[in-house]
Each structure stands twice: as C-alpha cells, then as structure tokens.
Amino acid sequence: MNRAAAARLLAYLLAMLVAIAPALAPHDPARATTDGWREPLRKADAALTSGHPRAAQQDWEQAFRVAIQARTPEALLDVGRAYLTIGEAVHDRSTAVGRARRLFLMSLFRARDRRDGLGVAAAAAAFAALGDRELADRGFEIAIAVATRYGDEASRERIGALRARGHG
DSSP states (O other), X not given: OOHHHHHHHHHHHHHHHHHHHHXXXXXXXXXXXXXXXXXXXXXXXXXXXXXXXXXHHHHHXXXXXXXXXXXXXXXXXXXXXXXXXXXXXXXXHHHHHHHHHHHHHHHHHHHHHXXXXXXXXXXXXXXXXXXXXXXXXXXXXXXXXXXXXXXXXXXXXXXXXXXXXXXX
C-alpha cells in the first residue's frame, strides 16, 4: 500500500471513529435520570408570563441542552411541549409546531430504543395533541408492538387507554 492510500485509509478510519464515538460512550444512569431540564423550563414559563419572550427562549434553550444530554423520552416531551408556547411567542405557530414535532419524534425513538412502550405512547399522545393523527396512530402501533414483544400486558392496557383518550 502506498503512502497516499494509507493516509486515505487512516482518515477514513478516524472519520468513522468520530461518527460512532457517541454510541460507544458509556451510559451514565445518574445522568439519565436527572430532571435538570425542569428548572430552566420553569424559568422560561415565568419569563413568558412576565412578557419577556426572548428570555423565555434562552431558558428554553438551556432546558433543551439538558434534555438532550439526559437521554430520556420524558425530557424531550416536556421540552417539546414547552416550545409550543415559547416558539409561538418568539416566532410563529408553524415554527413552534415544527420544532415540537421533531422533539416528539426524538422522544418516540428514544422510548422505542429503551423498550418503553408507555414512553412511546406518551410521544404518540403528544402527536395526537398536535392534531397529527397519522403519526399518533403509528406511534400507538409501535407502543403496542413494544409492549407485546416484551410481554408487558399491563402497559398494553394503559397504552390502549392513552390511545382512546388521544382520539376520543
């Protein structure tokens, strides 16, 4: 192998390592259970109530960063729901709904990856609240499949009740 080919191979391997490094990082359960996104969301709500939408946006951005690091579906749902109000105040309804929808989708995938049927159902209910019946239906189907696959009959029943409420 000549020098140029070896350099290209090394560059390729380094790029691959950088791309997969986050997946190889050890998972810290203490960090995953943190609810550190809640305080910035409370501050954002207070700022919005006081008529300071830009300050609310900044607090929301802090909550968003913590929620991404927390790696929990619940954090992403909370931050997404909060953005519906904050995003509309700072930008417009379309922008707010688009960003919330992306966060709800991230939450759904994280819950599915954790084999958390109820977490998937919570994300599906968030889509239903947006009026996105297609994604809500698909999310509830995934939630039921997850609960069925892992033999969680109690969750299947709760998912059915959530689905009925979301479409009722």
